[in-house]
Amino acid sequence: MxxxxxxxxxxxxxxxxSWRQEYLASKPRLSAFQKELLTNGPKGLSQAxxxxxxxxxxxxxxxxxxxxxKSLQSSFKDFNSKYNGN
Numbered sequence: 781m782x783x784x785x786x787x788x789x790x791x792x793x794x795x796x797x798s799w800r801q802e803y804l805a806s807k808p809r810l811s812a813f814q815k816e817l818l819t820n821g822p823k824g825l826s827q828a829x830x831x832x833x834x835x836x837x838x839x840x841x842x843x844x845x846x847x848x849x850k851s852l853q854s855s856f857k858d859f860n861s862k863y864n865g866n
Contacts, residue, residue, distance in 0.1 A: 799835060799838055800818045800819070802838065802842075803818060803834060803835075803837075803838045804818050804819075806838075806841065814830075814834065817830060817831055817834075818831070818834070
């Protein structure tokens with residue numbers, strides 16, 4: 781009996797395939813180059829960058845703007861008081 785994959789156990793290629801198909805369906809005015817890139821994948825580094833930009837556009841379109849990352853910056857005074865107990 782074959783195991784069914786849950787959505788969290790999808791491989792990288794299956795995830796790529798799903799967003800690419802969704803992006804193709806949602807954007808009727810893609811160039812022939814973009815359509816080919818989405819269906820066949822990148823052949824080099826610059827094409828991978830373009831595909832990455834399309835993926836980021838799809839994420840913003842689907843989920844909205846990504847939240848700003850938490851600031852990890854601290855001062856030496858904070859560090860020193862935390863580790864010296866002063």
